[in-house]
Amino acid sequence: MAYYARDDFFNNPEVLERSVDIFSGNLEIGWKDLDIELVRCRPSDPRRGLTFEDTNVGSYGWDQIPEKIRHNYSMAPRGAFLPEGLPHLGYDINRKSEVWADNAPALYEESKARRWNPTREVPWDAVEQIAHGDELERGLAQLYTDLTCMATALGDIPSKWVWHINQELLELKMFQCAQMFDAARLADVARKRPIAGGTGLGRDHAPLGELLKCVLDSGNFPCASASAHILLAGLMQTLLRHIGACSPNAADQTISRFGVQDVSRSIAYGVQHMQYLLNERPDEATSLTGHLDEVENALIGYLASPIFFSAMALVTAGSREQAADAVPQVAALYRRFSNEHRERRNSAGIGNDASPLQAFVTELEA
Numbered sequence: 001m002a003y004y005a006r007d008d009f010f011n012n013p014e015v016l017e018r019s020v021d022i023f024s025g026n027l028e029i030g031w032k033d034l035d036i037e038l039v040r041c042r043p044s045d046p047r048r049g050l051t052f053e054d055t056n057v058g059s060y061g062w063d064q065i066p067e068k069i070r071h072n073y074s075m076a077p078r079g080a081f082l083p084e085g086l087p088h089l090g091y092d093i094n095r096k097s098e099v100w101a102d103n104a105p106a107l108y109e110e111s112k113a114r115r116w117n118p119t120r121e122v123p124w125d126a127v128e129q130i131a132h133g134d135e136l137e138r139g140l141a142q143l144y145t146d147l148t149c150m151a152t153a154l155g156d157i158p159s160k161w162v163w164h165i166n167q168e169l170l171e172l173k174m175f176q177c178a179q180m181f182d183a184a185r186l187a188d189v190a191r192k193r194p195i196a197g198g199t200g201l202g203r204d205h206a207p208l209g210e211l212l213k214c215v216l217d218s219g220n221f222p223c224a225s226a227s228a229h230i231l232l233a234g235l236m237q238t239l240l241r242h243i244g245a246c247s248p249n250a251a252d253q254t255i256s257r258f259g260v261q262d263v264s265r266s267i268a269y270g271v272q273h274m275q276y277l278l279n280e281r282p283d284e285a286t287s288l289t290g291h292l293d294e295v296e297n298a299l300i301g302y303l304a305s306p307i308f309f310s311a312m313a314l315v316t317a318g319s320r321e322q323a324a325d326a327v328p329q330v331a332a333l334y335r336r337f338s339n340e341h342r343e344r345r346n347s348a349g350i351g352n353d354a355s356p357l358q359a360f361v362t363e364l365e366a
Helices: 013-023 104-113 124-129 134-164 167-196 206-216 221-246 250-280 282-303 306-317 320-348 356-365
Strands: none
Touching: 104 167, 104 250, 124 167, 124 250, 134 167, 134 206, 134 221, 134 250, 134 306, 167 250, 206 221, 206 282, 206 306, 221 250, 221 282, 221 306, 221 320, 250 282, 250 320, 282 306, 282 356, 306 320, 320 356
8 A cells, every 4th residue: 555645734835825825715626627437327217216227328438447456546426526636545355356245235225225223213102012922932032132243244344345446436425324324233133022012122142242253354355245235235134034934023023124125235235245346256266165165164153052043933833832843843944044045155156055054954854
């Protein structure tokens, strides 16, 4: 990274002299004469408004971003005039394929269009008329506690990497900001639900922490994207669906519906990100496959943990007395999640039919 020495503007006589000249009314307006591309963009669908897709035109569009960005390290938006002497802002992710997915701009627009407010849109009054027993409520509280941790980690991934990414990739960076907000909203509602239900939160446990640490410790953004968006978001999608299916309460069903909607965007981005990356750099497949296998190993520790497995059985059965009878149903849910995860991996180009998760589920069934 280039070093940029800061100027002491306050003690610079040229700066002070120029300021006095400007404030006396001698304005410099040569900056308005720019050699830039002039375009006029209009909404392709007036009901939807002006979207990123509508402004994907010429030098303002992402189609013209080169694979290796060498011309801009400032905060200027793509298409702005870049004079000489701009400081280097320290971006160290300057390859388009390292972060890009062609669906990122559309996912950002979708995130805005489908935003929801759990403070008002979850029917919290329904929690006052919970029809299920205290044991099911306690099991839900444990799953919601785990989901709060997962959602926080899912938001930490884009926040950890977004400032490393070149500003030329602005649509991708804005989608990451939307991901952070989506994750914060899910962590918010997952934490509120057990508190509102009267049981309070459940307990944290080491296997979950080990899984999240494995995701957060990913050494580069592609590895972080694969483990967070394909594996972790996929696990959250499965849990949210299961909560909505097992709980008859309208609050849980609302949280499930909106939560699945939000994490599904992260999954969609993760799969297309891997596809774009491997189309440009196919040799990366080996390291990404190995990394995801490593994270799956941590996932097995979580899926096999007594707290999580018993909470899933309790929620599935609806009571502690019947929880043992629900073990085959939990195993079937693990198989369904494993199959969906395998399909995502294969679609992304980093599949492994002998992965740790596949082997674990097969062993459970045996």
